[in-house]
Amino acid sequence: TAKPNDIDAAVWEKIKDHPCYSEEAHHYFARMHVAVAPACNIQCNYCNRKYDCANESRPGVVSEKLTPDQALRKVIAVANEVPQLSVLGIAGPGDACYDWQRTKATFEKVIAEIPDIKLCISTNGLALPDHVDELASMNVDHVTITINMVDPQIGAKIYPWIFYNHRRYTGIEAAEILHERQMLGLEMLAARGILTKINSVMIPGVNDEHLIEVNRWVKERGAFLHNVMPLISEPAHGTYYGLTGQRAPRPIELKALQDRLENGAKLMRHCRQCRADAVGLLGEDRGKEFMLDQIPGELS
Numbered sequence: 001t002a003k004p005n006d007i008d009a010a011v012w013e014k015i016k017d018h019p020c021y022s023e024e025a026h027h028y029f030a031r032m033h034v035a036v037a038p039a040c041n042i043q044c045n046y047c048n049r050k051y052d053c054a055n056e057s058r059p060g061v062v063s064e065k066l067t068p069d070q071a072l073r074k075v076i077a078v079a080n081e082v083p084q085l086s087v088l089g090i091a092g093p094g095d096a097c098y099d100w101q102r103t104k105a106t107f108e109k110v111i112a113e114i115p116d117i118k119l120c121i122s123t124n125g126l127a128l129p130d131h132v133d134e135l136a137s138m139n140v141d142h143v144t145i146t147i148n149m150v151d152p153q154i155g156a157k158i159y160p161w162i163f164y165n166h167r168r169y170t171g172i173e174a175a176e177i178l179h180e181r182q183m184l185g186l187e188m189l190a191a192r193g194i195l196t197k198i199n200s201v202m203i204p205g206v207n208d209e210h211l212i213e214v215n216r217w218v219k220e221r222g223a224f225l226h227n228v229m230p231l232i233s234e235p236a237h238g239t240y241y242g243l244t245g246q247r248a249p250r251p252i253e254l255k256a257l258q259d260r261l262e263n264g265a266k267l268m269r270h271c272r273q274c275r276a277d278a279v280g281l282l283g284e285d286r287g288k289e290f291m292l293d294q295i296p297g298e299l300s
């Protein structure tokens with residue numbers, strides 16, 4: 001497809017075959033995830049650890065936890081079957097930057113076998129600044145940070161605790177540290193030309209109005225895209241995901257907020273949450289076909 005006039009050539013090279021960064025590419029290119037990063041260093045009030053990172057998941061889907069070697073086998077199997085595969089993402093089920101050794105080992109193994117695949121990660125940002133240089137040296141061009149607040153007062157309502165520098169922090173102090181690390185990580189990525197997508201979870205009554213300000217902050221610091229996604233809840237089962245009982249936004253509330261952000265960082269409404277083991281084009285999921293027990297043989 002042709003480069004749109006308003007996008008610079010270097011950026012176009014990075015997004016033209018990444019389905020989550022280009023409206024066009026998402027019709028033609030596929031991404032896959034490998035769930036190699038189970039550990040997480042923060043607690044989001046809306047997280048249900050029984051499933052994938054709730055930032056990035058649909059309810060009720062448990063991913064298959066893989067070692068880096070198993071992940072390599074899976075990526076090779078998918079690459080052989082899905083010619084549109086262009087991107088390998090690590091989106092949990094915990095945090096890809098906190099569980100860094102497993103993320104890094106997976107990327108290194110995959111790149112040694114499939115050098116032209118694009119690497120992508122999704123993170124809460126707390127451990128991100130420690131790994132930006134390594135991400136750059138592994139040619140990771142795309143990072144998603146989940147940012148739900150820029151005001152620690154609001155953050156304290158979303159995050160009961162974080163684990164940082166070998167200790168646990170709670171309340172406003174925890175939210176302040178998380179906020180500073182997220183902004184630092186974003187600035188460091190922008191300075192290295194790594195495209196950064198911000199995902200925000202819209203939590204009615206907690207951060208819905210506030211996401212306008214989040215949008216302004218991340219745009220000023222070089223975010224390429226800003227997506228707002230709804231808090232996931234499961235009313236059909238009589239339970240909400242929010243540990244503190246928040247409801248999910250109604251579709252009309254979500255759309256109204258997205259409309260107000262339209263002039264801020266660019267919005268990609270086709271964005272689907274990055275489930276930790278999804279495989280395929282956005283909107284389809286072939287993950288089940290590629291569970292490890294479906295893949296014949298060990299690689300010799």
Ligand code: SF4
Pocket residue numbers: 040041042043044046047048052053054055092093094095124
């Ligand atoms: Fe759960 Fe993801 Fe939040 Fe960690 S960052 S607590 S895995 S939703």
Ligand code: SF4
Pocket residue numbers: 020031032033087088089090091120121122142144197272273274275
């Ligand atoms: Fe990257 Fe998220 Fe897309 Fe996965 S869904 S490839 S982590 S942007």
